[in-house]
Amino acid sequence: xxxxxxxxxxxxxxxxxxxxxxxxxxxxxxxxxxxxxxxxxxxxxxxxxxxxxxxxxxxxxxxxxxxxxxxxxxxxxxxxxxxxxxxxxxxxxxxxxxxxxxxxxxxxxxxxxxxxxxxxxxxxxxxxxxxxxxxxxxxxxxxxxxxxxxxxxxxxxxxxxxxxxxxxxxxxxxxxxxxxxxxxxxxxxxxxxxxxxxxxxxxxxxxxxxxxxxx
Amino acid sequence: xxxxxxxxxxxxxxxxxxxxxxxxxxxxxxxxxxxxxxxxxxxxxxxxxxxxxxxxxxxxxxxxxxxxxxxxxxxxxxxxxxxxxxxxxxxxxxxxxxxxxxxxxxxxxxxxxxxxxxxxxxxxxxxxxxxxxxxxxxxxxxxxxxxxxxxxxxxxxxxxxxxxxxxxxxxxxxxxxxxxxxxxxxxxxxxxxxxxxxxxxxxxxxxxxxxxxxx
Numbered sequence: 001x002x003x004x005x006x007x008x009x010x011x012x013x014x015x016x017x018x019x020x021x022x023x024x025x026x027x028x029x030x031x032x033x034x035x036x037x038x039x040x041x042x043x044x045x046x047x048x049x050x051x052x053x054x055x056x057x058x059x060x061x062x063x064x065x066x067x068x069x070x071x072x073x074x075x076x077x078x079x080x081x082x083x084x085x086x087x088x089x090x091x092x093x094x095x096x097x098x099x100x101x102x103x104x105x106x107x108x109x110x111x112x113x114x115x116x117x118x119x120x121x122x123x124x125x126x127x128x129x130x131x132x133x134x135x136x137x138x139x140x141x142x143x144x145x146x147x148x149x150x151x152x153x154x155x156x157x158x159x160x161x162x163x164x165x166x167x168x169x170x171x172x173x174x175x176x177x178x179x180x181x182x183x184x185x186x187x188x189x190x191x192x193x194x195x196x197x198x199x200x201x202x203x204x205x206x207x208x209x210x211x212x213x214x215x
Numbered sequence: 216x217x218x219x220x221x222x223x224x225x226x227x228x229x230x231x232x233x234x235x236x237x238x239x240x241x242x243x244x245x246x247x248x249x250x251x252x253x254x255x256x257x258x259x260x261x262x263x264x265x266x267x268x269x270x271x272x273x274x275x276x277x278x279x280x281x282x283x284x285x286x287x288x289x290x291x292x293x294x295x296x297x298x299x300x301x302x303x304x305x306x307x308x309x310x311x312x313x314x315x316x317x318x319x320x321x322x323x324x325x326x327x328x329x330x331x332x333x334x335x336x337x338x339x340x341x342x343x344x345x346x347x348x349x350x351x352x353x354x355x356x357x358x359x360x361x362x363x364x365x366x367x368x369x370x371x372x373x374x375x376x377x378x379x380x381x382x383x384x385x386x387x388x389x390x391x392x393x394x395x396x397x398x399x400x401x402x403x404x405x406x407x408x409x410x411x412x413x414x415x416x417x418x419x420x421x422x423x424x425x426x427x428x429x430x
Binding site: 180188201204 | 418
């Protein structure tokens with residue numbers, strides 16, 4: 001599958017790109033600075049997990065079937081407005097957590113209650129938005145050999161898109177679980193400050209595992 | 216410790232009362248109908264886990280050091296207003312999840328963003344409110360021999376009250392974890408509809424376990 005990672009030159013993008021390239025996907029990393037993205041792509045390709053290409057955010061998004069947004073909440077609205085046209089017709093995975101520094105260990109709901117709901121509002125009904133991967137340590141993800149213990153809770157209003165993304169997160173080495181409709185992103189996003197509080201209190205990289213499911 | 220369970224004649228109250236009585240606490244179950252509470256208390260005492268007493272909600276609340284609210288969200292505001300005086304000076308544990316039937320598998324934030332924040336607003340600063348136990352299956356809890364796999368995430372603005380409650384949930388047979396300030400109840404409460412969605416989708420009694428914490 002052709003997967004683009006918008007804002008893909010950071011730590012989160014590294015892990016996602018390497019793990020999906022290893023699974024056989026055609027992965028592109030995007031950046032505002034296309035040249036920087038191409039350099040990062042060459043570096044990632046050189047690690048031997050599979051070929052990764054790079055380019056401007058709109059360019060990589062337009063060429064992909066699935067686009068993952070790896071951008072800070074502060075740049076969320078602006079980036080989505082810029083990419084609105086390039087994203088039409090695609091499955092978009094939003095992993096954004098609306099934390100507002102410095103109080104990152106306290107839930108602070110955004111105006112639209114969740115970043116994912118705000119994204120769907122900006123992008124319109126032509127985009128199948130799926131939210132997930134809010135609780136995965138980017139440090140653990142970035143090391144392609146690190147076994148991931150957390151589950152990836154995935155929500156969205158389009159059940160088929162949700163299933164596609166659950167399959168894709170499985171190929172990252174995570175158990176993907178169906179978390180229901182897009183507005184359930186309120187729960188998923190707001191759990192991250194709680195995990196950040198626990199990281200501080202108990203030390204570590206807190207993640208979430210769902211127990212008690214039937215087989 | 217003297218623990219009162221307001222609305223304690225239901226399934227949730229049964230498990231809490233039996234498990235805390237077994238741990239040596241003086242447990243009272245309350246109801247709007249004092250006679251019904253006394254009958255339920257006699258029944259629970261007869262099971263041999265320890266003595267449980269019963270009475271009207273205000274009566275058991277006033278006599279306790281820690282009061283747990285086990286009431287449906289529909290009766291939350293009214294009950295808190297009635298018990299406001301009886302609860303002053305106490306640690307109050309609010310386990311309420313603001314689900315609004317029939318859409319119980321979708322996050323629906325209440326007007327005050329969380330039931331616990333609404334409770335603190337009604338009860339005022341003289342009550343140390345702690346929220347928790349939103350993700351524990353009442354069926355599993357009700358059987359005192361059932362080993363509980365889920366963690367209990369506990370939040371509140373008073374750190375000492377939070378620690379007391381973390382200790383108390385430990386005596387129920389759960390690992391209690393510090394989930395930070397009271398407004399983090401937004402995350403804890405809203406995760407329950409997600410778990411209810413998973414129960415439906417995957418069958419089972421979904422619970423949450425936090426992984427990756429330091430020792």
